[in-house]
Amino acid sequence: RIVIIGSANVDHVMSFDYLPSPGQTLLSQQYRIEHGGKGANQALACARLATAQSQIDFICHLGCDAIADEMSASWIKDGISPQGISKLAGEQTGSAMIFLGEKGANAIGVALGANASLTPQSLEKHRSLITDANWLLIQLETPTASVAHALNLAKSHGTRTILNPAPAATLSHDILRAVDIITPNETEAQAITGIEVSDIATAKLAAQMLHQLGPSIVIITLGQQGAYLSCDEFKGQITAPAVDAVDTVAAGDTFNGALTIALSEGGSIVEAVKFANRAAAKAVTKPGAQRSIPYRSELV
Ligand code: ADP
Numbered sequence: 001r002i003v004i005i006g007s008a009n010v011d012h013v014m015s016f017d018y019l020p021s022p023g024q025t026l027l028s029q030q031y032r033i034e035h036g037g038k039g040a041n042q043a044l045a046c047a048r049l050a051t052a053q054s055q056i057d058f059i060c061h062l063g064c065d066a067i068a069d070e071m072s073a074s075w076i077k078d079g080i081s082p083q084g085i086s087k088l089a090g091e092q093t094g095s096a097m098i099f100l101g102e103k104g105a106n107a108i109g110v111a112l113g114a115n116a117s118l119t120p121q122s123l124e125k126h127r128s129l130i131t132d133a134n135w136l137l138i139q140l141e142t143p144t145a146s147v148a149h150a151l152n153l154a155k156s157h158g159t160r161t162i163l164n165p166a167p168a169a170t171l172s173h174d175i176l177r178a179v180d181i182i183t184p185n186e187t188e189a190q191a192i193t194g195i196e197v198s199d200i201a202t203a204k205l206a207a208q209m210l211h212q213l214g215p216s217i218v219i220i221t222l223g224q225q226g227a228y229l230s231c232d233e234f235k236g237q238i239t240a241p242a243v244d245a246v247d248t249v250a251a252g253d254t255f256n257g258a259l260t261i262a263l264s265e266g267g268s269i270v271e272a273v274k275f276a277n278r279a280a281a282k283a284v285t286k287p288g289a290q291r292s293i294p295y296r297s298e299l300v
Helices: 038-049 064-078 111-118 119-125 127-131 144-156 186-193 199-212 249-262 269-284
Strands: 002-005 010-014 028-035 056-060 085-088 093-100 104-110 135-138 160-163 217-221 227-230 235-238
Touching: 002 038, 002 127, 002 144, 002 235, 002 249, 010 235, 028 038, 028 064, 038 056, 038 064, 038 249, 056 064, 056 111, 056 127, 064 085, 093 111, 119 127, 119 144, 119 269, 127 144, 135 144, 135 249, 144 160, 160 249, 186 199, 186 217, 199 227, 199 235, 217 249, 217 269, 227 269, 249 269
Parallel strands: 002 056, 002 135, 010 093, 056 085, 135 160
Antiparallel strands: 010 028, 093 104, 217 227, 227 235
16 A cells, blocks of 8 residues: 655746747747646556556645646546545635746746645644554655655554655755655755765765655656666666656656655565666656556566
8 A cells, every 4th residue: 555645736838039028918839737746656657557556645736627637536546545635615626837938948936725724734644544554655746844744654564665855955854854754866865965966976965965854765866877876776777778768757656656666566675776767767758747657568
């Protein structure tokens, strides 16, 4: 049993030749709606990559709107159990307005919507989903107090904990000491440790500092270089397959979901990181967020 706790968002993405200035109206050349949010992406990665026996619960808050119905129906179809998904009366599903301009320039506005009300009290309603799980996977797009509450609740009931500390933030000891496995990318590792991670030597230094703060397993993802794993059994780089990258959105989320699934199936940590690299490399060959997350059958 795996429980994921986190955000769910709908992204409205428009592309322009250049970003509109204040007061200006431009016609978009392309408009698309993407289902996203780190929590939802990671839960979906778990569900798509799991074998049939696994139970995948996703604790999240959606609004009472059409997009909530559409997103939750697609997650359930792919194998996420419905009981952790709440649709709150009078609230809107979290959303982001993303404007893309020239050479990767962007301007983004986010409305947290129902994600903001995923409080420690609301997590208590789903207490048994956390305490009965074998693994908890959580990120930082929901209120910090809830992240701390969930990790401590899990830890005190023997549920093993994986924190993907994204988006980048500094973290309290209360959070870090309840984490078994931490999975920052280079920017996030720097935000926590102050060490600029740019190669294997600096990843090793950052990992040593992260161990001192709590987690016994540190995995720093390194984009196309794969990941740096640091634990008792193994310290070193594990490379990702070489692929033609199209879009790296949701690569980190796919990595985290795949890692969790491989560990829940009893794989070693080295095998789990290899599987996560394979799944994430597959995700970067496709455009979009949840659209790009592979199914297990694609990884043969
Ligand atoms: P994030 O997307 O969270 O910033 P990374 O950029 O480190 O995280 O990517 C996460 C994982 O996705 C990597 O560890 C790797 O497995 C995979 N990945 C990312 N970019 C590539 C790439 N260009 N080629 C192959 N794999 C990639």
